[in-house]
Amino acid sequence: MQKLFSLFLALILSVTMLCDAPYPAYARVSISSIMHAGTSTLIPMALFSFSGQRPHNLGVNANLLAPCPSTPNCVSSQSSDPKHAIEPLSYRSSPEQAFQNLKTAIQSLERTKIITESENYLYAEFTSSLMGFVDDVEFYLNKEKNVIEVRSASRLGESDLGVNRKRVETLRTILQNLEA
Numbered sequence: 001m002q003k004l005f006s007l008f009l010a011l012i013l014s015v016t017m018l019c020d021a022p023y024p025a026y027a028r029v030s031i032s033s034i035m036h037a038g039t040s041t042l043i044p045m046a047l048f049s050f051s052g053q054r055p056h057n058l059g060v061n062a063n064l065l066a067p068c069p070s071t072p073n074c075v076s077s078q079s080s081d082p083k084h085a086i087e088p089l090s091y092r093s094s095p096e097q098a099f100q101n102l103k104t105a106i107q108s109l110e111r112t113k114i115i116t117e118s119e120n121y122l123y124a125e126f127t128s129s130l131m132g133f134v135d136d137v138e139f140y141l142n143k144e145k146n147v148i149e150v151r152s153a154s155r156l157g158e159s160d161l162g163v164n165r166k167r168v169e170t171l172r173t174i175l176q177n178l179e180a
Contacts, residue, residue: 050131050132050133050134050156051127051132051133051134051155052133052134052155052156053155054115054125054136054155055136055153055155058116058123058136058138059121059123059138060120060121060140063140063142063144064078065078065138065140065149065150065151066138066151067079068081068084068151068153069153071154071157071158071159072084072158072159072160073153073154073157073158073159073160073164074151074152074153074154074160074164075150075151075152075153075164075165075168076149076150076151076152076153077089077147077149077150077151078149078151086150086165086168087172088142088145088147088148088149088150089102089139089147089148089150089168089171089172089175090146090147090148091146091147091148091175091179092179093179095141095143095146096119098141098148098175098179099119099120099122099139099141099148101175101178101179102122102139102148102171102175103117103122104178105171105174105175105178106122106124106137106171108174109126109167109170109171110129111126111127111128111129112124112125112126112127113125113127119141120140120141120142120143121138121139121140121141122138122139123136123137123138123139124137124139125137126152126167128163133154133155133156133157134155134156135152135153135154135155135160135163135164135167136152136153136155137150137151137152137153137164137167138150138151138152150168150171152164152165152167152168
């Protein structure tokens with residue numbers, strides 16, 4: 001298995017060099033592997049990790065999350081653009097309980113990490129399993145409107161194949177089940 005993996009990796013690196021197709025400078029590429037239980041066999045976990053750099057425009061400013069970029073790999077409950085717009089997360093419980101339920105919902109999903117948390121703001125990173133792409137997901141508890149505003153955006157690339165929208169809808173479903 002290790003020899004096959006080494007040959008595969010050598011093939012990828014050779015093709016990349018021959019095609020002169022370097023990865024973007026802002027993409028971090030790493031090779032991850034784990035030891036098979038009790039043996040010296042390496043098992044590849046993810047060939048690449050395209051994590052990019054954490055954006056500098058995150059957070060709430062004047063009750064607003066950052067706007068989505070022009071690329072289609074972002075959704076926001078505060079966007080008026082139909083291709084980026086998504087409904088905010090609603091709740092029936094107290095705002096504090098709703099935010100705790102949101103945290104529980106996020107932690108129930110795989111490959112998530114809560115980075116920042118306050119009484120009305122939560123920022124988490126979601127990492128894809130295959131290529132290690134990182135998405136930045138923000139939540140703002142808007143007590144005036146009794147909703148949780150949300151923004152989910154991919155760090156790298158152009159298209160996300162609908163992953164950000166699906167993620168928000170998955171969280172919406174989990175929250176509804178926690179509120180039931």
